[in-house]
Amino acid sequence: TPRDSGVRASRVTYVAGNAVMQACGKLREQLLRHAARRLECGADEIEFDGGKFWLRQDPGQQITLRRVVTQASEPMTVSVYEDYPYPEDISYICAQVAEVEVEPETGAVQVHRIVSAHDVGTIINPISHQGQIDGATIMGMGQGVMEELVMENGRITNASLGDYKLPTAADIPELKTVLVKSGGGVGPLDSKPIGEFANNGPPAAIANAVADAVGVRLFELPITAEKIYRSLKERKLAKRNG
Structure with missing residues (x-):
């Protein structure tokens, strides 16, 4: 079988979808030729709808x-x-906002809601489309507040899922999606990619929300309680000494 490079990079709908549309067009031409033989006319004289071919005239x-x-x-x-x-x-746009709660005494942060706004074209499969957004948003949230490779002396010390924290169903916050439809899609039926957008924004959105909540700006992921607590303590010491 031909080599396939895999399901990634928003390529399936674009590549396979365009190929399927071309294949359907070729199949339609074949069907019109067969129908024309039965109706004893030219293929360009036939219309098709509702499972039937008929003479236009x-x-x-x-x-x-x-x-x-x-x-x-x-x-x-x-x-x-x-x-x-x-x-x-071409370019596509995604904007995301996070709502968080931070405990100033401990630095513990909880993500309550993430809103994702996406520039979209024709949505071919609404369930799959929404699943891409929700799944990617949770991946981004995990990167933002949980997932961290801990290294000591050049070795990873949390190399199992027992030690490497990933989001579970219990961690998923309220998710809201806003779809802003516009033209210019390069996929079949004016569709646009969606798979790689929702996972990029959550870490920055969460960092912005934390800064808005307690006034400390973090630039290193994940945004953990320890890092927030340390930053709050350093800010308090700076104010005391300043």
Whole structure:
């Protein structure tokens, strides 16, 4: 079988989707030719809708899709071989806001809500589309407040999921999505990628929310209780000595 580079980089809908649309177009041409033979006319004289082919000039002359397929003199197969280079002069926009609660005495931070606004085109599969947003948002939240590789003397000391903290269902905050539809999608049916956007913003959004809540700005991930507590203590000492 041909080598496939994998499901990543928002390539599936763009590459496979465009290939499927091309294949459907070729299959439609084959079906029109078979229907034209049965109706004794040219393929350009036929319309198709609701599972039926009919003559444009005489709608009473028609044949069903099922009959065209079952009476075809040969199997109908379609192959598409095409390169789909991704355009370079495009951009998509995502904005995210986090709502957090910080305990000043301990530095403990809890994420209560994340709002994600996305620039979208045609949404082909709404459930999958929303799943991409929610899953990526939680990945970003994990990066922002939990996930950390601890190294000592060049060795990772938390190399198992028992020690490396990942978000669980109990950690998921309220998630809200705002979809802002605009044109310019390069995917099939004017669709736009969604997979790599929602995971980038949460760490920065959480850092901004923490700064707004307790007045300390952190630039190192993850944003843990220890780091917040240390920053609050350093700020208090600086004020006392200043």
